Amino acid sequence: MSDRPIKVLIAKPGLDGHDRGAKVLARGLRDEGFEVVYTGLRQTPEMIATAALQEDVDVVGLSILSGAHMTLLPRICDLLRDRGLDDVLVVAGGIVPDEDVPRLREIGVAAVFGPGTTIGEVAAFLRERARSRDIA
Amino acid sequence: MSSRAPDPAARAEALATAALAGDRRALARLLTVVEAASPVGEAAVRTIHTRAGRAHVVGVTGAPGAGKSTLVNAMLRELRARGRTVAVVAVDPSSPITGGAILGDRVRMQEHASDDGVFIRSMAARGHAGGLAATTNTAVIVLDAAGFDLVIVETVGTGQSEVEVAAAADTTIVLEAPEMGDEVQAIKAGLLEVADIVVVSKGDRPGAERTANLLRTMLAPLAGPHDADEAAVEDEDRTTSGDRTTPRRARPRTPEVLITTGATGGGVAALIDALDRRRERAGSGPIADARVRRAATLVWAIVAERVRADLGSRERAAETRALIRDVAAHEVDPYAAADALLATRDASVRRDEEGTP
Ligand SMILES: Nc1nc2c(ncn2[C@@H]2O[C@H](COP(=O)(O)OP(=O)(O)OP(=O)(O)O)[C@@H](O)[C@H]2O)c(=O)[nH]1
Ligand SMILES: [Mg+2]
Numbered sequence: 001m002s003d004r005p006i007k008v009l010i011a012k013p014g015l016d017g018h019d020r021g022a023k024v025l026a027r028g029l030r031d032e033g034f035e036v037v038y039t040g041l042r043q044t045p046e047m048i049a050t051a052a053l054q055e056d057v058d059v060v061g062l063s064i065l066s067g068a069h070m071t072l073l074p075r076i077c078d079l080l081r082d083r084g085l086d087d088v089l090v091v092a093g094g095i096v097p098d099e100d101v102p103r104l105r106e107i108g109v110a111a112v113f114g115p116g117t118t119i120g121e122v123a124a125f126l127r128e129r130a131r132s133r134d135i136a
Numbered sequence: 137m138s139s140r141a142p143d144p145a146a147r148a149e150a151l152a153t154a155a156l157a158g159d160r161r162a163l164a165r166l167l168t169v170v171e172a173a174s175p176v177g178e179a180a181v182r183t184i185h186t187r188a189g190r191a192h193v194v195g196v197t198g199a200p201g202a203g204k205s206t207l208v209n210a211m212l213r214e215l216r217a218r219g220r221t222v223a224v225v226a227v228d229p230s231s232p233i234t235g236g237a238i239l240g241d242r243v244r245m246q247e248h249a250s251d252d253g254v255f256i257r258s259m260a261a262r263g264h265a266g267g268l269a270a271t272t273n274t275a276v277i278v279l280d281a282a283g284f285d286l287v288i289v290e291t292v293g294t295g296q297s298e299v300e301v302a303a304a305a306d307t308t309i310v311l312e313a314p315e316m317g318d319e320v321q322a323i324k325a326g327l328l329e330v331a332d333i334v335v336v337s338k339g340d341r342p343g344a345e346r347t348a349n350l351l352r353t354m355l356a357p358l359a360g361p362h363d364a365d366e367a368a369v370e371d372e373d374r375t376t377s378g379d380r381t382t383p384r385r386a387r388p389r390t391p392e393v394l395i396t397t398g399a400t401g402g403g404v405a406a407l408i409d410a411l412d413r414r415r416e417r418a419g420s421g422p423i424a425d426a427r428v429r430r431a432a433t434l435v436w437a438i439v440a441e442r443v444r445a446d447l448g449s450r451e452r453a454a455e456t457r458a459l460i461r462d463v464a465a466h467e468v469d470p471y472a473a474a475d476a477l478l479a480t481r482d483a484s485v486r487r488d489e490e491g492t493p
Contacts (some may be wrong), residue, residue: 030236
């Protein structure tokens, strides 16, 4: 039971239409043994929070390119909390200016993975920080 | 273990009560424990099983990329317009090497994400303790008990267990994308045999009408009184080698062949009408048969899993491993080993019974 794979939701909030990075991450995590629910482009914070709830994921991974991260990420974290998903690990990937990172950490984004991050690093972080595999 | 509530039954009760009262988070967690085949999951299914049996369970299967998820999305739209609530279980293959999976069906259904009358759950195919059929069928029981009018199960039509899952539904829809040649993917995969309704998807593509006619021609010879007799004879033959408790799937009457365009919703209303016609006859006939088959699949999966778990349990593992090694060394034949394992199990069950005051 405790060795069930970690379940990760990968979503691309915001309006910019390009999800190569998110897809590469999804495939990379699959190859690392994760179960990856991929929800695709142009997801609203509400869609992401509902998908996270219905799928009962351990991790929500958000791919950010648009520069709208300072409005989108707090909104998503709020919605997750509203729905009682406090134990879900939230991480972001993409281009986020260094000065925004502390604020994102404050609102509940556990890590911001910049462009140079390898899949192995992301996988290691998720394995270490995702909630107990024992919830079942 | 330590983080788990001391009493699985109490935790199951709490989860089940909340889930059945409409708490979606509890429902999602209930599906997780069922998927993990944990004691909590088992206890929960036991308490809610009598509440299930009302939903119309619909399997959707077909070759990879046939348009299943897009069709399910269009079905959700039509069903919601008719006021029905719908749950979807979308099964995707796992990598046999890493155990990982990309669960990508949901992408096509995200427009329903904020509709409380729709609940979508993705599942990876491999690595379930009791097998895929047991896991999906218990997930279906949970969603049925939670009150959804329909439960749709999408699986890819390759792989024995995936096809089994779709075939275990009350109504099985097999998709076939328009083909240019005379090839029919669904025949190669043995899918037409389990179809209650055959749908040619991507009706906006050239060749849809032609593919539908080809399928109608292929399916037509299955009908007729003569064939029914042959099917009965064949039934007898098969049951002699198998068990008599799992009813074989009855030869389908000629399945309807419909054309849909999932991308636009074209033809989907007619498909839902066809589902409703079947549903109206649910008390008897094909759906009643399907339910007996589904129950049999699930019960046998649980029996197999229990026997296996017991023989592989810590107390017996050494003995079992030794026997298996003897088989590998060709010192014991596999049937003798299996009989010996079952015999030790029977003996210990008797001991347990005598030992209990
Ligand atoms: N032209 C056309 N393309 C379609 C239609 N439905 C699906 N497609 C396309 O077919 C491809 C596969 O669609 P899906 O709905 O994901 O098919 P699927 O059978 O669920 O795929 P898997 O789950 O990966 O096996 C996508 O590129 C869709 O855009 C349709 O009605 N018309
Ligand atoms: Mg699909």
